[in-house]
Amino acid sequence: MAVKAAAPALIVAALALIGDYSTLSRQAGASEVHETASATPGLTNLSSLIAAVTQGWLELDAIYATTVAALVDADSFDEASYRNNVELLKAVRQLEHDLKGVSVPSVLAGEHTALRRAVAKVRNRLAVIHAVYQQFSAPAEGFQSELSGDGLRDLADHTTCKLGHLG
Numbered sequence: 351m352a353v354k355a356a357a358p359a360l361i362v363a364a365l366a367l368i369g370d371y372s373t374l375s376r377q378a379g380a381s382e383v384h385e386t387a388s389a390t391p392g393l394t395n396l397s398s399l400i401a402a403v404t405q406g407w408l409e410l411d412a413i414y415a416t417t418v419a420a421l422v423d424a425d426s427f428d429e430a431s432y433r434n435n436v437e438l439l440k441a442v443r444q445l446e447h448d449l450k451g452v453s454v455p456s457v458l459a460g461e462h463t464a465l466r467r468a469v470a471k472v473r474n475r476l477a478v479i480h481a482v483y484q485q486f487s488a489p490a491e492g493f494q495s496e497l498s499g500d501g502l503r504d505l506a507d508h509t510t511c512k513l514g515h516l517g
Contacts, residue, residue, distance in 0.1 A: 400461040407468035414475035427486040
């Protein structure tokens with residue numbers, strides 16, 4: 351699956367899982383879901399679905415890790431990719447909020463936590479990509495100085511030594 355289609359599809363899949371949690375709660379009383387969940391085949395299926403969606407998020411994290419590495423070495427700015435990243439970052443942050451606020455059956459708590467961690471990893475990668483893109487638009491500031499390179503190095507060494515004594 352292409353990266354452009356993967357992230358929105360995984361967001362939709364995670365949101366659908368949240369809907370499945372509420373369906374389970376309505377089908378049986380909340381206390382019954384927590385007590386008899388291990389015997390319900392629907393929960394076993396839901397558990398495997400959560401694991402599959404979590405795996406998809408982890409794969410997406412690996413893809414974005416390579417994107418970060420490529421962007422660090424890039425010498426051009428892609429405006430469309432930047433806008434797409436901003437939209438995905440907002441959507442993933444909203445998904446994180448939704449996953450945090452949902453009532454999860456106790457037997458699915460471990461799988462749900464793993465899903466939340468995988469989503470958080472992707473959100474972090476997207477935030478790093480965003481920061482790298484922002485560096486393209488921030489001009490480097492230059493300063494005129496009369497200091498020699500050796501003098502500046504000595505000043506840095508002196509400051510490092512003094513800071514070590516303060517700590």
